[in-house]
Every structure is written in C-alpha cells, then in structure tokens.
Amino acid sequence: MGLEKFKDRNVGTQNYIKLDLTHPPKDGWSKFKQVLSRAVQPELFVGLWVTLREMNNALFRGKMHTTQYPLEKLPISPRYRAIHDMLRLLESGHYRCIGCGLCEKICISNCISMDTRYDENQRKEVSEYTINFGRCIFCGYCAEVCPELAIVHGGRYENASEQRASFSLFEDMLTPIDNLNLQQEYQGFGAISPNADDNIKKTPLAY
C-alpha cells in the first residue's frame, strides 16, 4: 500500500459522510420529554438482567471471565522489564555481579549505586548494590550493558509501597540461594543473541 493517501493533507477535498443528526430539543418541554423517553427505556432492565445473570454464573456456577487479581495473575512476557533480578552462577551459586560498574555508569537516571572492596580472597567483592526505584525508568540499559548477565529485569511489577523511592538492596534482588534451581535466564535486553557463537572470533591458544 502506498502512503500517498496518508500524505494528502488537503482535508477540503476529502469525502466526509455527514451523519444525519436530529436537531437537539429547543424548549424546556421537549428537553424533558427527551430525558424521560431515554431514561425509562426497557434497555436499562435488559442490562441489569445481563449483569445479574453473569453474576450468578460467576459466583454460583463457576463461569468466571475476569482474572482474579491478586489471587490470579496473567503470565507476562519473558522480555518484560519490571523490578530487577540479580542472578547467580548456576554452578557455584556465587552471585554473578563482578562490580564492574558499567550498569552504574550507563544508567540513564543515575539510580544505581554500589560498594565494592578488596576481599580476603583477593577478589573484588560487591559488598552492597542498590537501585533507587523512585528514579528507575525501567529502560533496561543496565541489563543490556551487564557483561556477566547478572543484573536483569524480572517479572516483579508490583512495587507499590509507602515510598516510591524505596531502595532495593542487593539481597532483595539476588536469587535466593535455595531457589537457584528455579532461576531463569532473562530473555530480554542484554540476553545473548541466538547466533552469538557465529559472531565470535576464535583466539589462538598455545596450550
């Protein structure tokens, strides 16, 4: 389909179909008559009946049509971008984040902050990590930049609280260690592309 039709902004020559509207009532008496005739139509009762019937169906005959939120939740897309998750390595259970700070740097609303330190094993330890959800715009940049697939978005979209700005700390986002087997790879921003293997140039190794 060409776009010509849409680009033609000359409104005057288009063919509008005029609705055949009756004229609004003029004097008080005709207005009253119109109100009355509209109000006491039997359609009102038809509608009420439908409601009653469906209520009966839903409550007593087990034929519910709406989602029973919060008891029931619709599945969301694996690419959905809600409150972040911090993933762990499946083999060791250690958190994946290495504290590289790229997410902190890229974050467009400057809401990530982390503390790192030199730990007893001569490694960089992430001692605390936080996202200020009062500021986060759920853009997904952090998940995209993370080289370790550590910070990702999760499906937790219920984040009403007393304070919008309440923080989420490292342990809030981290996969609970006993749920490690349930940890899912994130499919959205930052996920490895299906053809990642083809894009890699191999480095020669001497051993």
Add this chain to the structure above:
Amino acid sequence: MSEMQSVENMVSIKIDGVEYKAKEGEYILNAARANDIFIPAICYLTRCSPTLACRICLVEADGKQVYSCNAKVKEGMEITTTTPNILEERRAIMEVYDVNHPLQCGVCDQSGECELQNYTLELEVDSQSYSIPDTKRETKNWSSVLHYDAGLCIVCERCTTVCKDMIGDAAIKTTKRGGAALDKSLRGNMPKDAYAMWNKLQKSIIAPSNGTENTDCSDCGECVAVCPVGALVSRDFQYTTNAWDLKRIPATCAHCSSGCQIYYETKPTSISDRTEKIYRVTNEWNYVSLCGAGRFGYDFENRVESKDTKAFANAITAFNKAKVINFTSVITNEEALMLQTLKEKKGIKLINREARAFQIFLDFYSKASGNSLYTTDFKEVMKSDFVMSLGTSLRNDNPNARYAFNNVQKMNKGAGIYFHPVGDTLVPTFGRTIEVFNHKVGYEEAVLLLIIELFADKDKLPNSVKEQLDRAKLVEALGGDSAKFEKSFDKMMKKKEKFSLIVGEDLYFHQKAENIAKLIAVLENCSDIKVAMIPPKTNSLGVALICDLDDEADGFTIGYNASGDFRLSALGDGDLDMPAMNQQEGTLTNMHKRVTPTNAGLDYHGYTLNDIMKEVLSAPTHTIDWTPLLPTDKGFKAIDFDSLPNGYSNDGTENRGYLLDTSTVEVGDIEVNKFDDSIALDGEIAYRCNPQRQFSDFTDKAHQIFEEFALYASPKKAESLGKRVVVEFDNGNLELDVKVDDRMAGDIVAIPDFKSAENIYELFGASRYQKVIIREV
C-alpha cells in the same frame, strides 16, 4: 601563559605534510605533542629517558623508520606518522600485548583509563594472530601502599623508569619472567618491531631491585601513577571504586613547599553514607611528580557538619582581645593576608617561626644581592647539569628538590655535590659523579666559600671573600681529601654548562644566616650558578611575603593550628573548627615562586577565618575575594581567583596560577665576615628533621601515613641508643622511641617537628641543630 619559556632555538619540521615549529633537540614525539598531533606511545615518560620498551611510537622521519620518543627533530625534517608498514607494526604490537592478558577489565582498577584498552581499541584490534603458553605470575604486595599484579603488567618499564630517573630510589627493576621462548619461525614472519618487543616482554617482569619481596622505597606512589594498566595500584584504593565514578577536583598539595599539582578524586563514602570522601590523589605525572605525603596523605579533612555559634561567639571575643596570633605555614595566601590585615588594623602581632626565619634570610639576601627573590626555580634546576645542595636534608625536606637533584644526574649526564652534616646513603646512588661532604655542623659558610672558590670569577670577588679562599684547606675543613677531590672535580666538570645550587632550611635557622645570605649573593654575582631556595614549610614563602611577622610577643594568643590561649584548628581539636586545606579554596605560593590555586575537595559546613574577619573588621563575601588583593609590591598580581588556571598544556607548559614578579636593584659591594668555627658543634647532635612523608599534623592525620613521631637514627647509631631514649636539650627534655632510618648514616639523630603540640621549635630555638644528651630509659 608562556611566562617562563626560555629563548630556545626553534626549527621547522613537517608532520604529515603540515609545517610546524619545534624546539631544537626535542624528541619528535614531544614536538608532535606540543603541536597537538597524536602519535601512539606507551613507554615514554616526559622528563625521563626513553626506554624503547613498547616501540609503538614508530614514525617515518626523512624516509627512515624511527622511534619518535627517541629521535630528535632536525631543521626541515619531514615526518610521516602513519605508513602501511607502521600501522602493521602497531597493530601487531597491540595484538602481542593482548596475548594472555587477563580478561578482567570488569574488575580492574584501571578500566576506563587503561592505555591497553585504549590502544587496543584505537588500533582496532579485533582478532588475535599470536599465542604463547602463559607463565604463572603472582600478585604481590611490595610495600604498605604498593600492590603489583604481574598478570596485568605489560612490562612497559614506566614504573622502573620513573623510579630511577625521577624519584631516585630505583627500587624496582625488570627481572626474569621465566616465560616460554618465542617460536623462532615468527622472526621474519611477523612485523619486526613487534617481534623484538615481544621477545623482550616474554623474558621480563618487574620486581623490587633489592632482591627481596619488598621495595623498601620512599613509597611515593609515582609508579602507581604512571602504570598504564592495572598492574600497579595502591593497596588502599584497590577495588573500592571504578575510575569513572570519581569526581576530579584540581588542587595544590598542601604538605610541603613544592606545591605540586594534584587532583582530589572524590565520591560518596558508601551507599548508606553519602558524604563525599577522597578516594585517591592523582597528578599530571608527565609534568609533576608527587611524593608519598601528597599521594597518600589526603584524608586530613576536618569534618564539621554545622556552625557552632557558641564557639564562634567565643572566637570573636578572643579576637577582640587578642594581642598575638601564632600560626603555621599550612595556610593560604588569602588567610595570611587576613592575618596581616588584623595586624595592620588592630596591632595584633603575628608569630610564625619557620616563615619568620625564612623571611629574615630572604631579607638578608635581597639586601646583599639586590634581587627581590631568589633567582631560579626548581624547574630550572632540573635543566642544569651541575647541581649542588647545601643546608637541606634532601631526602626529607622537600621531595621535589631531591627529584630535581636526581633528575639532573640521570637526564643531563649531570654531576652533583651534596653538602650536609647528616650522612645519607641514598643521595650518592643518584649518579656516578656525585661527591658528598658530610661536613661539621656550623661549617655552612665554609661550604659556600668552597663553592665560590670552585666556580666564581676570582677577579670580581670582593676582598673580604677572596682572602678566605684556599681550596685545599676548605676541602679538608669540610672533611674531604683535597687530592682526591681535585681529581673527581675535574671529572665532574667535563662538558658542564648550567650550574645550580639548592639551599634549605639549615641556613635560615642559623646563627650566621646574614653572612651566609651574603655569601650566596656573592656567589651569584660572580659566577654562573643560580640559587634556588627551599621554603621551610608549605606556604612559608607566601607568608614571608605577605605578613609582617614578629619575633617575640606576649599577651593573649590565638593559635591557628598552633598553640595559643584560644585555638582555631583544622585538626578538629581546637576551640573553633577551621576547614583543612582539602576543604578550602585559595592560593599557595610554592618554592617555584608560583602562586597556585587550590580548590575544596570536600565540603565544610563550619566557620572560616573570613567569617571571623567579617565580624571583627570587615571582609568581602568569600575567602577568595582576597586573592586579587594580595600585595602587588611583593610580586603578587591583582588577578581574580576564578581566572587562575590550574593545569599543564601538551608541551608541558605549566599553566597554574601565575609566577611572582621579581625585580632587581643595583646594590653596593658586599662585605662578608671571616669564617671561623666558633659555632661548630661536636658531640651528640640532634637535627630537627621529619621522616619522609611526614610534614605536619595533617600528614600525620592521614590514615596511610604512619611514620611515627620518634627519634630517627642510622642503623648503627640506633643500636647504640637502645629502644627508647630521653633527649635532653638546654631548655627541656623529650622522651622518644628510637627508630632506624636505614638510609641515614653517621651519628647525628633526627627529631621530627611535624607534631605541633610537641613544641619542637621551642626546643631547637634558632638553629636546626642542637647539642643534646641522649640516654636510654
């Protein structure tokens, strides 16, 4: 801008077809940089010798491939910065550097400012053609501050070069790596320079040069600063932040009179504590070298969260009845001017011992020489090829004076003579033609006479000097062997053109300061020697110029970081808090005769001296509003603080603040006194001298500086003294632990003055040396 640029011959060169001017004898790389042209270079350090470790700086000059960091420009030279062959070499070099380099940018402290990362990207290395088996390379802690990760090291030798050519410790060197040998077939099959570079790289690694696991150096941290990768980092800084999270605040180091350019790098303390904290100090290491105090002694701030109105009211009362203000040289020019204003308007006397001694000495010197200020600075000293040092413990008093002394030996094929009563085992290692005179205390005039004898034009000398010159006798008097000295002096003088003399605090705290100042004036009048003076403490020069200091005073005293009846203190222990130097803006006058700006690295929410001034007299809104008011008749300029630059340009020109104006007037003949040894000291002698890295209470407060307030002695002397001693002075005693300074030699012991509460200046009085009795407790 180019206030101090000496007239050097310029030549015309062409770089990539465009004509430029360059200083004659300059390396191509520096000439290109000065003209804002980029040539990749990794191993070269400005002010140090080229090592040719990286070979990436290849250019073509007049059709021949040369290393731009090592080849000098010539008139009419045509330089091409890239040819297909050079590009091939460079790419291969970067590929080689990436072989077996750990993929740990994610945690590496250098990430974001790493030259390996940068050049790998710049040269678009997107694949690897080489490989070799890796060698196990261990991570080591070399000292209390140095952390070396051999795995990340690219053996560019910048650390070893700066340590040797600039700092003088030569505490690290390349040693055997024990890596696999390169496949011989690569020779000829890969770019030549890349092969040569790799061959060397594969054989070496860096280690302490004393053969132990520890560096035992002055812990200046310059090696950390120059390391292009994350191989050398400071232990305290490691893994605490990422480079890009830090805010850089240009400042001036406030610990000694060198007034080095620094950046305070700050960031919030942690997630729960959002107050800013200084994480590290960095510098423009191509143009300035810091010492350990400047680099690691940065957390001396005085955290004050609110204004203490009661203490302030007390301060106003105190100022209204004050007769005396006692202060130190750790003070900005602006504050010094405030104090001077108090003196002028309210007749309050000003006491600052170290600045007063220097002021008197400068005065003697100006009267005798006609120069308003000493004639040279330490940048010029660095360009000389014969440097002498008198009246300063080079290793302790001022690190940059020492760097200059050392750099002359290394870079200018220089020679040096070190005159000092306290033996030092490091100074003689700076070069091959260094003579040391450990003369008697009180023989400083004899030293100057000897220097005059050696260098002055005898015809110009006043008679009072001429008649005292007897080379052999002077050499012997200073403890030398005249026959031997003659021989070595001849050797030292070969091909020497620029002479300089560094003098220090011993001469200002000296009974014969006047005669010494005159001798210096004579020396300058009658020879080519230029003299640079080391102001005793941070801003002693500024204070000496701005304030009209008093010798003695009594009555109600306000102490500013010093003792007094009412104490203003930036250490947090006084009656009213003041901001520390890293929380203040203002200017400092350094030993290079330069007025440099410094900015507040950290917040301060209390009162400042200017607030007091507002109440007591009248004052402008901000402290820095005083900057243009600094006395122009003393060489200061009426320039607003905000228009003072603080940086270096690509050709190394120092654009920091401004240079003091100096002037010279004609003066008459100089009459000097006859030297006699009446004030020479014998027996047990104590020398007022701080250990390296300690300068004041502020360095002492910093958590990474731990050199103790103790008696320092050579290993032999320390052994004879025992563990803890009482030192008896004429006017008091001091009980101290004995610490070994293994670079000291001889019997004189050093007693620090960095703790102002100990009143060391009182004990030593008008001299830096005192006869004492030391007994073990």
